Amino acid sequence: MNASTMPMAADRPLDGSDLRTLALAALGGALEFYDFVVFVFFAIPLSQLFFPHESVPWLAQVKVYGIFAAGYLARPLGGIVMAHYGDKLGRKRMFTLSVFLMALPTLGIGLLPVYAQVGMLAPLLLLLLRVVQGIAVGGEVPGAWVFVAEHVPPRRIGIACASLTSGLTVGILLGSLLAAGINRSLSPQALLDYGWRLPFLIGGVFGFLAVWLRRWLSETPVFEAMHARRELVAGLPLAQVAARHRPAVLLSVLVTWMLTAAIVVLILMTPALVQSTFHVAPKRAFLGSNVASFTLAVGCLAYGALSDRIGPARTLLFGAAGLLAAGYALYLNLAGGGAHFVALYALTGFAVGVTGVVPVLMVLAFPPAVRFSGLSASYNLAYALFGGLTPPLIGLLVGRFGALAPAHYVGATALMGMAVALVLLRRQRAQAA
Incomplete structure (x- = not known):
């Protein structure tokens, strides 16, 4: 970076x-x-x-x-x-x-x-x-x-x-x-x-x-x-991004994919899914949604502070692992009756706070002269693609693989985030050697 x-x-x-x-x-x-x-x-x-x-x-x-x-x-x-x-x-x-x-x-x-x-x-x-x-x-x-x-x-x-x-x-x-x-x-x-x-x-x-x-x-x-x-930049900043900063674009697209999965599935779609799939009462689903949104705001701050202490790559590695675990804990509990739904949804909201480190990675990936263009194009195109496709895709996956499909999808993107973090850490060690 x-x-x-x-x-x-x-x-x-x-x-x-x-x-x-x-x-x-x-x-x-x-x-x-x-x-x-x-x-x-x-x-x-x-x-x-x-x-x-x-x-x-x-x-x-x-x-x-x-x-x-x-x-x-x-x-x-x-x-x-x-x-x-x-x-x-x-x-x-x-x-x-x-x-x-x-x-x-x-x-x-x-x-x-x-x-x-x-x-x-x-x-x-x-x-x-x-x-x-x-x-x-x-x-x-x-x-x-x-x-x-x-x-x-x-x-x-x-x-x-x-x-x-x-x-x-x-x-x-x-x-x-x-x-x-x-x-x-x-x-x-x-x-x-x-x-x-x-x-x-x-x-x-x-x-x-x-x-x-x-x-x-x-x-x-x-x-x-x-x-x-x-x-x-004298010409088009976006043209320079496309010509010289393709690895940074790929990095930004991949971490944005993880961000969209976490936000769209676990924060925006889960309140409706728990009612339709797991028969959670609307009032309880609304309470869980608001608690998760609050802990997400707190989690963003916590992961941002951690990024300043140990670096964004290590924070992404730990945070993506936490996202993987929290998503499965929430949906496994729901599949078993949802006795701890609100508490686990609060924990999941905090885990989704790893998305707070995603912009740090993207900001550092591009040089200042093309930073706005590189970050904006990568983030918005990826969000439009994955954000738009995720809701119908989750609907298809639930029909094919059952009620744990949302956790599988988020878990797959979390593993991808961990892989990105490991590549960045290896690159940092190579540059320091």
Whole structure:
């Protein structure tokens, strides 16, 4: 891996400026991810309001989930375009633009007319705004990792990237809790009349607050140093990535695959799977989901701090082994009746925190001049591919191999993560010899 070129003391502790940058970045990331995922928590009322009443309910829901998925498909476009300008014009500009592009369509969704008012224009507008959200988050996540990593000393990159990843997780938890509160407080008719708009309006307003807060952030020292030395890439940064940094791209794709398996299967899909496959009560499944999301946020911070102490490769090795064990423990317990479901789901959420070290590996894999483009293209393309294919693949695997199929899939990607870690450690020993 290429070491980051940082014009600062590697061993100094985080100072007040660093902590402010990390806090503002994590807050903005939480609000932006809240805006991105809250859509799925209101899929049922959206399916009733944005499609003809004569539509079969399950088909209307499929169409809404298709609009939700369009956001994921738009991520690579946003990530590649915004990363290009991030490597050319500066990290801060794209970092601020991404949160603006998320806040605007989120507020817009909350103000949209429904099918009864404008007909088919309603779902088309909803699709358009969802695509803009996908473009925004495609630039936000890799851009935020690069931004915080280039602001802190090299030996604090782990906790910097992990704090941002933890913030993204908090955004998912906020969306889940707000959705539960609105559904519990309002009648079904009130939810259809106006309640569904509330989370989008709230998210849009707080998104613009995040835009304002990011005005106080400064450009990264790494980019400023490259600009001063005229080391910025003259042509297309992505072309240089493809020509000279293919091993780094492969590394990033593989660790992103493990990340998507852990997040999509164990955090996003498991609450539904435990109800449909293991007959866990919805209330208990919701409790487990929220506990796991909280311990995931804590786990990200723990693995990020560990990365700064023992290195990201060793942390990945230990963390991937823990992910393998936790995933099997959770699903074996469910297969045996699920007596310890909530406790084991909390442990699994913490184990999924190994994903907090993934951005560290990707940041260090690319040199600063093409870091944003290399990380963004690799991460977004891999996430669009594996994130999009994982849900239907898990459905097929469950039908073929039984209830433990999700644990088998996550376990296979964890083994791949361990293999990547061993290759990196062997490379480090060879370079030190």
